[in-house]
Amino acid sequence: MFSNVFNRKAKENLAKEGNRLPQGQSLTDRFPVLHYGPTATYRNLDNWDLRVFGLVEEEKVWNWDEFNKLPRTNVTMDIHCVTRWSKFDTFWEGVSLKTLIEEGFIRPLPTAKFVIQHCEHGYTTNLPLDFMLEENILLATHYDGQPLTADHGYPLRVVVGSFADRTENKTAYFWKGGKWLRGLEFRASDELGFWERNGYNNEADPWREQRYSSGW
Numbered sequence: 001m002f003s004n005v006f007n008r009k010a011k012e013n014l015a016k017e018g019n020r021l022p023q024g025q026s027l028t029d030r031f032p033v034l035h036y037g038p039t040a041t042y043r044n045l046d047n048w049d050l051r052v053f054g055l056v057e058e059e060k061v062w063n064w065d066e067f068n069k070l071p072r073t074n075v076t077m078d079i080h081c082v083t084r085w086s087k088f089d090t091f092w093e094g095v096s097l098k099t100l101i102e103e104g105f106i107r108p109l110p111t112a113k114f115v116i117q118h119c120e121h122g123y124t125t126n127l128p129l130d131f132m133l134e135e136n137i138l139l140a141t142h143y144d145g146q147p148l149t150a151d152h153g154y155p156l157r158v159v160v161g162s163f164a165d166r167t168e169n170k171t172a173y174f175w176k177g178g179k180w181l182r183g184l185e186f187r188a189s190d191e192l193g194f195w196e197r198n199g200y201n202n203e204a205d206p207w208r209e210q211r212y213s214s215g216w
């Protein structure tokens with residue numbers, strides 16, 4: 001018990017020296033579950049689809065089989081929750097929006113500047129399109145080699161984190177990754193998501209500790 005705490009503290013200090021742990025965060029080895037409202041559960045994925053709509057040349061609706069034929073990639077990154085835990089070296093597999101756009105699966109109109117993630121039960125979160133094209137953001141189907149668990153967003157969620165050895169990428173606290181993703185909406189103007197309307201900072205950069213919006 002004590003040695004666990006000690007090890008965690010020691011790791012935290014090392015991490016700080018390596019500039020890997022943002023201010024005000026503590027390292028965890030667990031994977032906490034956090035969301036507002038119920039967990040979405042699916043008996044099967046027969047009726048599941050992902051809708052890509054708004055300012056795109058052509059709207060897309062992919063069913064689960066179609067989604068799984070899209071080009072896949074994986075990424076290892078550190079994740080930072082606004083409730084002050086960070087977890088290092090999380091390994092995700094899924095589909096990169098950057099790749100989908102580069103390979104023409106999604107063709108945003110030039111006027112598209114923001115992407116809204118639409119999730120089950122009405123949860124939304126918003127990011128600029130150029131941010132969604134970073135390599136440290138993924139539409140993830142797998143965590144640590146396994147399909148996502150229901151609590152962590154099965155079958156599809158967005159994840160955003162930071163790289164251990166690079167700081168030039170834009171990054172955000174973990175709430176900017178919607179679990180149980182069902183739609184991506186491309187827009188010219190921003191639209192605040194669920195937590196962003198409820199006091200969280202719209203920029204959400206953990207390196208600048210942008211946790212809450214002013215006035216909260």
Ligand SMILES: Nc1nc2c(c(=O)[nH]1)N[C@H]1C(S)=C(S)[C@@H](COP(=O)(O)O)O[C@H]1N2
Nearest residue numbers: 032033034035036119123152175177178179
């Ligand atoms: N659909 C949905 N996605 C969500 C949330 C939510 O309430 N609903 N909460 C966000 C918050 S606040 C966090 S910290 C992360 C937590 O992800 P985890 O449960 O996999 O750790 O999910 C984010 N994605």
Ligand SMILES: [Mo]
Nearest residue numbers: 034082083175
């Ligand atoms: Mo959160």
